[in-house]
Amino acid sequence: MCESLRISHLMYVDDLLLFCRRDVSSVTQLVDCLQRFAQMVGLTANLTKSSIYMAGVDKTVCHRLLQITGFQQGEMPFRYLGIPIASQKLRISDYTILLDTLTRRVTSWPKVTLSYAGKAQLVTLVLQGMECYWMSVLPLPSGVIDRIYRICRAFMWTTSHPPIAWSELCRPREEGGLGLRDLSVWNRALLAKVLWRIQDKQDTLWIRWVHHTYLQQTDIWTWTMRHGDSPLIKQLLQIRDSILVASGSPSAAERLLANWFQQPRGVARAYDHFWDGRPPQPWVRTVWRSPIQPSHAFTLWLLARGHLPVRARQEYMHDRLCIFCRQSEETLEHLFFRCDVTSRLWRRTCEWLQMRPEMSTYRGMLRTFRRLYWKTSIASSARHVAMAALVYHLWGARNAWVHEGRRLDEGLLFRRVQIHVYRTLGVYNDRELCQG
Structure with missing residues (x-):
């Protein structure tokens, strides 16, 4: 395989691979070259960091080759440029x-x-x-x-x-x-770029080796998978087949690959192609609006998906009553909107920022914000920031009461929300917040 392409070595910085036949004469010539190089340059091979790898060599010849080189016998897989190199499928x-x-x-x-x-x-x-x-x-x-x-x-x-x-x-x-x-999809997108390099016949040693060893007189679009192909080649052919199905013909597939990888962010476009998407969620822009603090947006995101671990969702809990009012089961709707404590905080926030108190469920809250407060004005931004901050601090207060026994101070929590809105938007009074 190496002889036809005249591959005698691979070198990157101080990582060097030397190839030769598995006989005493060839190895002796290789060692002589290393010794002449050491005499001329003054650099010698580090015997403790160098290894010799052999395949199909009997024990007598193997022992002789180890004596000639002075290297230790290595075992595959070994690392080259951080990647394990093996003669068979990696485990x-x-x-x-x-x-x-x-x-x-x-x-x-x-x-x-x-x-x-x-x-x-x-x-x-x-x-x-x-x-x-x-x-x-x-x-x-x-x-x-x-x-x-x-x-x-x-x-x-x-x-x-x-x-x-x-x-x-x-x-x-x-x-x-x-x-x-998604790592499996990302892996396919990255390897699709390798597929494009092969079909584009880029002038690199590995691409030439693939064409000489595998493709020979054919191309990547007509190559048939064989039992002895490497796992990488098999994966590339699976990616090729999926692209052919989506494109309809080899020429269309070539144009698709070129459209991806001849421009910046080609791997990202390939990832979007392989990704099995769903319809967009209507609440996304409300949750991830730019003025909202990331930690607040994350808690709001969990609420929007209905995945905050309230007591009603924990089957092992015997006490499922709301920690604030102790009157009803702690569901998402009750904890954040229908509890007497939280409903007072919502009314206070709505009065402060002149919002309509139409929120009795988290879905209704997100729908209200999407329908009424979609503008980019300071007032609209203040409402989004306050809404996310109130959800975040309510959830934090609930956890502090459950796990640490610290009772909720409504006035202090509301003041924290106000201060956060002022600091986030850089305003100093309520008159500025209500403009727009």
Whole structure:
């Protein structure tokens, strides 16, 4: 395979792979070249960090080759540029390096003090960025993806029973999710770029090797999967088939790939193509409106999805009465709107910002804001910020009463909402808030 393309070595910075035949003469010539290089330049191979890998060599010849080189015998898989190299399909255990790196990164962060919104941001920017390099080279097995999800889930939530499935977090915000990446879809989008490079016959050593070894006189659109193909090639052919089904013909598929990857953000466009979307949720713009603080928006998002863990949703709870009034079962509608305590706070907030008190359910609240307070004026922004802040502080007060025994001070909570609105919008009196 290497001889026809004259591949004698691969080198990147100080990572060097040398290839030769599995006989004493070839290995002796290789060692002589290394010794001449050391004499000329003064750089020698580090015997403790160098290994020799052999295949189909009997024990006598193997022992002789080890004596000639002075290297230790290595075993596959080994790492090159951070990626495990193997002669057969990688096992889940071969991805331990990636999983351990993710685990170490997670445990270094202050899980308790970070808000859920902050955790979601770290998962998006850091954790899912670390495996991006691997997924652009290898098809990740579902078992590895599940373990990555478990690591992220354990960091994201403080309970062993998360209020919402991880697959829902991976939905775009428009569909009611958090916009985290679905790793299996992201993996396909990254490998689709590899497929485009192969069909475009880009002038790189690996692309030339694929065409010489696999495609030969055919192209990627007519290549038939064989039993001995590598897992990467098999995955690329599955991606090819799905693109062909969606496009209708090889020429249309080529145009689709070119439209993705000849422009910026091509992988993102490929991700959108492979994503199995749902209709957008009508409340999304209300929940994620820009003036709303991220931690407040996250709590509001959980409320909009109906997933805040109130007592009515916890079957193991014997006491399901509202912690504030102790008169009715603690449902979402009762806790946030129908309880005497919270209804007084809503009326007070509505009077303060001149809103209509038409909110008796969380769905009705979101519908009211979408219908009446959609403008971009200061008054409309103040109402959105106050609404999200009140939901956030009510939920925090409920948890403080349940877990710490701290009773709710209505006046203090309302004042916190007011101060937050003033600081967020940079206003100093109620007259400015009611303009527009």
